[in-house]
Amino acid sequence: MSRKLLLWLPFALVFVLFAVFWLGLKNPDDRIIASNMVGKPLPEFSARAAMPDRPGVTSADFTDGKPRLLNVFASWCVPCVREVPVLLRMQQQGVEIVGVAVHDSSPALATFLAQNGNPYDRIGLDEGGRAQIEFGSSGVPETFVVDGKGRIVHQHIGVVTEQDVPQLLGMLGKAQ
Amino acid sequence: MIAEAGLAALWLAAVMALLQFALGALALGRGRAGLAPAIQPVAVVQAVLVCIAFFCLIAVFVRSDMSVLLVAANSHSAKPMLYKIAGTWGNHEGSMLLWVTILGVAGATIALFERQLREDTRVATLAAQGAIALGFYAFLLFSSNPFARIENVVEGAGLNPLLQDPGLAFHPPTLYAGYVGMSAAFSFAVGALVTRNVGPDFARAMRPWILGAWIFLTVGITAGSYWAYYTLGWGGWWFWDPVENASLMPWLAATALLHSVTVLATRDGLRAWTIMLSVLAFSMSMVGTFLVRSGILTSVHSFAVDPERGVFILALLAIYIGGALALFAMRIGTVSEGSRFDIVSREAALVLNNLMLTVVLVVVLAGTLYPLALEATSGTKISVGAPYFNSVAGPIALITMVLLAAGPLLRWRSDKPRLVLDRLVFSFLAGAAALLLIAAFAGSIGILPLLGLVAAAIVAVASLAPLWKRNLKRTPLFTFGMVMAHMGCAVSMAGMACDSAFTRETMVAMGPGETQAVGDFAVTLAGVRERPGPNYQALEAVLSVSEKGGTPFEMLPQLHQFTDPPMQTNQAAIRTFWNGQLYLVLGEQSDGDKWVMRMWWKPFVTLIWLGGAMIALGGMLSLLGRVRRDFLPRRRRTATVEALPEPEPAE
Structure with missing residues (x-):
């Protein structure tokens, strides 16, 4: 290679580098990290009762033949507030929703539920976020559809909106 | 009104930048040199205007003016005053404004104080500085206006609790001063290429600016490392986080540049390479800004993700870096090679130093960008962690x-290997002594920490060798600077090696009255109590600690619960001893009245930052010495010190 071409090498390298940056910017779906637990049984876990009037959550609760939603949330999570009305309506339609509150505390949860309503039949307190990691969940809110045998059939990342309800109900119906 | 005044000042500063660039470009043309004197006042006015804009932004934060979008999104009226001010740059728009403010001030400083450089090169340098500023003003005004208004907001959203720390007040401005100060070197290089003026005079003129920026970078990185160490509560001092790497890469390039510019100034060698590094150092700063500001890489530092802004900065980078490298490719061929040197010589050692620093830079760059490249090409998400960086860069x-031990002991141009080894005898003895001491007292430790400690001992002694048998009164200040900085490297490395070899760590659930041992300390939990803070609720563990049955003392790690925005942070309790630090963290409550406690005994960990401070101090001594010799009036030239044709030592 002649010296002349060699001198253009840095320019070429920077060009390649910027092409990579460009591609990175064009794929902004960075934050969505799918769980590889979908299709597998719910991992063993147990989260102690967060509220005095609701039981805590263990993986054994999911194997009684009834499909459920497992909602990973937190009282400090602002988007979680938005999905509570939707979850409440689903609860009225007979869906059983199990809540796992991550990095949370009972007093803060009491305030959260008093202000927004309580769509949960059980609420477990996942203090260290260990259970959340076991589910393969990387953020809040996330909602899992768990079938009657305790197998995760679907992971919903982000806020559950009205548009998502038919899909979730359909999956719950099939997951007997 | 203040916000509008700030915006107006920002627009006017942008106009001045355009004028600065245009005047410079025109003045370089044939027969229009008469325009050149106008460029200096324009650069100064630009700096004054951008400073006004910046102070306007601070003012709206101080007054908690919630009608300004940026204040509403990042501040809170109940926030302590220090964080209201520091919050000005604790967000995207504000930090970019700080960025251009420093850029403007750097340009004005060159315009006011640079007297060594040939006139046309100085004009070209200022024009380049104006061109850079112009692009970033456009970025602020068109896609990141810090003064945008919002209606009907009564209270702000608050500042990220991790940032509510005195560190925020000093860390970003220092680091930015270093990042952006490198723009001076970049503009000097462009100016030198445009006017075909690459030589020792140019290098001597550029050197203090590089040193100045490099000192800020060193202080910024050292302070940032300590900040992360005590606020994140993980007991680590460097996480190889993309944003940390973004600050390390310009530092590596600047350190290499600092050494190569000395070869150019003293021996007129390494011309092309020095220009290349000048471009590289600031390019790394800009790439760092891009990585942080575009949110393209996931890290603890990344804030809002906005692809549009990312594209804007990327376009600016392509223009500036691409332009400079194209200019380099076209012009450097016309720059003659400079003087030659032997394989065993000070120059050769400095070339090796440059090579090594560049290799570390490439390693860090590759590790930082590999996940990005992999995801762009195959969609796989991975994270390159500390094991890669430690095992490759270590x-x-x-x-x-x-090399650092031997380099300063070599003579310029040519030296004899045997003589060099003679000069290193005491250093090798120190290394052997360190090896024996470790074998006798420390038992078996990892190979990397072991070599690190031995190397630290060798370098510590070798760094003093340049002062050996010298008349200290007649030794120039910059030689002391070099000795201090190299000694700092040894001290820092010793700290890193001790930390990784001898740290003791335990994590237990403790109830009140229970005792746990860590290192030579016995830690007893007396209880956990609540403590209201100014804008958070704190849980505080009361721990009674005693060393080998000595007098017990109290340590109080805290867990802070913030409400605006809701978030939890750890406040580690750290106690410094002459031989290390005890680092205690309060974790979550486990069953009943037990609390998770994480405890570290970190022997000699403070040496890491002490070394960093010594390196920065060495830089300051060098800068002072260089300015005294190269810049101030030449009345001392007649003195005997200068009359001796003594070889100049490296930085």
């Missing part, structure tokens, strides 16, 4: 340390 850093 050994190279060790080799660099060995």
